Amino acid sequence: MGLIHIAMFSTLDLVGQAPGGPDEDPEGFPFGGWQAPLIDGATGAQIQAAYEGTDALLLGRRTYDIFASYWPQQDDYFGRLFNRIPKYVASRGKPDLSWAGSEQLGPDLPGAVREIRERHEQVTVVGSLNLVQTLLHEKLFDRLDLWLHPVVLGVGKKVFEDGAVPTNVTLLEPPEASPKGTVHLRYGRAEGTPVTGDMSAPDRGLGDES
Incomplete structure (x- = not known):
């Protein structure tokens, strides 16, 4: 069975809407293209590395239309x-x-997602925020690469909207920060649901001055 791998760009307040350009989302969102000023060489290298092993793309309609109008004419790493x-x-x-x-x-x-997971080693989901929210809700993902950018927008569609289901994830690699302050987090989905505890329990070590 292959992996469903979500690659997602987000602000600090977890807005994932229209990072790529002002015309990416025509729904009146005022900050389309918020990611562009924050991209640097380190983040670019992280993004390219995250696609290693990808042998299929899974896209929502809007992201597909944007990609189909651009990438067929490109001959760089991602175009090929x-x-x-x-x-x-x-x-x-x-x-x-x-x-x-x-x-x-x-x-x-x-x-359909379960079927294509059986066909491929790594299916990568790019953009496609509505699709991503469905996959998160259905727990139909195996890995989440999340780039947190140092900006707060206050408006826009969130990566985790109301209705997100309780899910455990585990950090697969140490976080990486770019010179412009973007932090790359790589998580894998873990079994079970979140548990709770008591921070005042003696084994927490809080307030222990000995």
């Missing part, structure tokens, strides 16, 4: 990767699938 591997599109509509290797998923999204 994205043009070569299969692209699966989660959409209730009828997207234009003329980008080579594109396929629309059926109406049973959880079932």
Whole structure:
């Protein structure tokens, strides 16, 4: 069984909407492109490394349309990767699938995601915030690469909206910070649900001056 790998960009207040450009999301969001001033070489290298092993993309309709209008003309690392591997599109509509290797998923999204997980080693989800929220809610992910950027917007769609289900994750690697202050966190989904405890318990060591 392969991995469902979510690669997500977020602000400190966990807004994930339209990081790439002002026209990425036409819903009146005033900060489209908030990520661009915060990208540096270190973050770029982290993003490229996160795609190692990717042999399929899973995209929401809006992200797919943006990618399909841009990447077929590109011949850099991501252009060559994205043009070569299969692209699966989660959409209730009828997207234009003329980008080579594109396929629309059926109406049973959880079932379709489980099926493509069986076909591939690593299916990477890019952008596609509504799709990401569905995958998080259904616990249909194995790894989450989250880049936290040093900016607070106060408005916009959140990575974890109301309705997120309690989920355990484990940190897979030490966090990495870029010169501009973006922090890369790599998590793996863990079994079970969050547990609670008592911080005043003696074994916590709080207030112990001995």
